[in-house]
Amino acid sequence: MSDKIKPDSLVTLHYRMAVPETERAVVRVSTFDSRPATLQLGRGELAPALEICLVGLAVGDHEVFELEAGEVFGEHTENLVERFARADLPDDVELAVNSIVEFMVEDGNKFPGLVKEVDDKSALIDFNHPLAGRAVSFEVQIIGIL
DSSP: OOSSOOTTOEEEEEEEEEEEETTEEEEEEEOTTSOOEEEETTTTSSOHHHHHHHTTOOTTOEEEEEEOTTTTTOOOOGGGEEEEEGGGSOTTOOOOTTOEEEEEOTTSOEEEEEEEEEOSSEEEEEOSOTTTTOOEEEEEEEEEEO
């Protein structure tokens, strides 16, 4: 076992990501009330800005990192928001505001999009990460390092 996290460490940890909403943070993801996560750093399992926060921490460390808007998931980009005619969307896709719709491109890759608006004729889909352009609070408790 290593005593400090390195950029290629296998890490078991609890983590919580929240975004500020006026006076209080809204939790978006948390493992503190469930099983801890095990992540291989350097393989894209965690956003690079979050991995940087972990490097140098040791087992037992419990830290909270406040990251600036756009630092973790990039800026919100308007050209990643697109309106689709209902006729151009598959019939088996249920469109509801705030639901995720997955699109497959010709090479087989899939891209999730968040439904922002829907009416009888079209749907507005946002392909930005849901936390793009947002400040993020990242709380971690390190359980194990390999």
